[in-house]
Amino acid sequence: MTQGYVAPIRNHLISLYVSGRVVGGGGGEKKNEWWWKESKDENELKRQREEEEREEEEREEEEREEEEREEEEREEEEREEEKSTLMGSCGRWYNSAVTGLPSGTLALLCYAMLCYAMRIYVQEENGDLQDDSVVV
Structure with missing residues (x-):
């Protein structure tokens, strides 16, 4: 019974192979x-x-x-x-x-400027400064 189905399929595959329709087939x-x-x-x-x-x-x-x-x-x-x-x-x-100042004087001047700037900063932070006036 299975041979009735297998033979036609096998023959068809063989014909495809021989005709070259299957990759690697002869001819x-x-x-x-x-x-x-x-x-x-x-x-x-x-x-x-x-x-x-x-x-x-x-x-x-x-x-x-x-x-x-x-x-x-x-x-x-x-x-x-x-x-x-x-x-x-x-x-x-x-x-x-x-220009021309000795180094000690220059350091003192820088320190004074820094102290003055810090004082202004602290006054601004505390709200003591009003109308952009600086109290020294």
Whole structure:
């Protein structure tokens, strides 16, 4: 009973194999070459897509890095500008006023300026300062 079903299936598989419709079958060299070429083209397309994706990712990464560098440069320039603005007038006064003073006098002057600044800071924190007046 099973032989009635198996024989036609076996014969059909043998005919497919001989005609080359099954990969690796005898007599189907042209069919196999076509299949090989198709899979080769697919693999090449996959490689090209992967390469394009990698290149795109690299470009995006480079753009991000460049944007980060530009941002850091801008921040650095802003910091330098703030320093020059804050220290500009004070620094010029300090340099012109301190020129030629002995180091002990310079240290005493710096200590006095620090104490004065701390006193103003404490008055501001306590709320003792009113109308931007400084009580010495």
